[in-house]
Amino acid sequence: xxxxxxxxxxxxxxxxxxxxxxxxxxxxxxxxxxxxxxxxxxxxxxxxxxxxxxxxxxxxxxxxxxxxxxxxxxxxxxxxxxxxxxxxxxxxxxxxxxxxxxxxxxxxxxxxxxxxxxxxxxxxxxxxxxxxxxxxxxxxxxxxxxxxxxxxxxxxxxxxxxxxxxxxxxxxxxxxxxxxxxxxxxxxxxxxxxx
Numbered sequence: 001x002x003x004x005x006x007x008x009x010x011x012x013x014x015x016x017x018x019x020x021x022x023x024x025x026x027x028x029x030x031x032x033x034x035x036x037x038x039x040x041x042x043x044x045x046x047x048x049x050x051x052x053x054x055x056x057x058x059x060x061x062x063x064x065x066x067x068x069x070x071x072x073x074x075x076x077x078x079x080x081x082x083x084x085x086x087x088x089x090x091x092x093x094x095x096x097x098x099x100x101x102x103x104x105x106x107x108x109x110x111x112x113x114x115x116x117x118x119x120x121x122x123x124x125x126x127x128x129x130x131x132x133x134x135x136x137x138x139x140x141x142x143x144x145x146x147x148x149x150x151x152x153x154x155x156x157x158x159x160x161x162x163x164x165x166x167x168x169x170x171x172x173x174x175x176x177x178x179x180x181x182x183x184x185x186x187x188x189x190x191x192x193x194x195x
Contacts, residue, residue, distance in 0.1 A: 027150060030106060031149075032084075057118045065115075066175075084179035
């Protein structure tokens with residue numbers, strides 16, 4: 001039980017720590033287009049991302065798949081760039097499509113982020129005999145941290161859109177431009193560091 005708490009805490013800390021800023025920024029880019037009343041659609045979107053990163057977190061931690069970390073760490077901010085750039089083309093907030101393309105991208109980009117999570121988890125595990133317990137606990141910690149981030153981001157959107165009365169589209173555009181700027185910096189930094 002103690003081991004579960006330790007790895008759960010490590011997963012939680014990894015997602016909310018500034019060292020995990022790329023994951024925070026990705027969740028921000030995903031969440032920007034939603035407000036409180038869209039919580040069901042946002043929950044489905046975050047679930048798609050969770051399924052994606054859970055798959056590759058498990059496969060990579062168990063060493064069933066292996067990708068060079070330099071590529072993974074460079075692809076992660078590219079997923080932020082694509083997501084934030086897509087936000088700039090949102091024409092309306094009337095989400096009539098049952099399963100818009102963004103759900104597919106959240107799932108696919110989750111696969112890439114899971115590879116990054118697994119690199120961190122593998123560095124923590126060392127020569128652990130059983131990795132299933134730590135893997136499960138770490139992933140639960142990630143999810144709790146992710147849900148906390150989504151909640152904070154929804155509160156921020158509520159403050160700006162509902163209380164301060166910033167136009168929803170302007171809020172989305174400003175947040176997306178900030179995400180693009182930060183992600184571009186990450187891409188250049190990681191290309192410079194890794195290649």
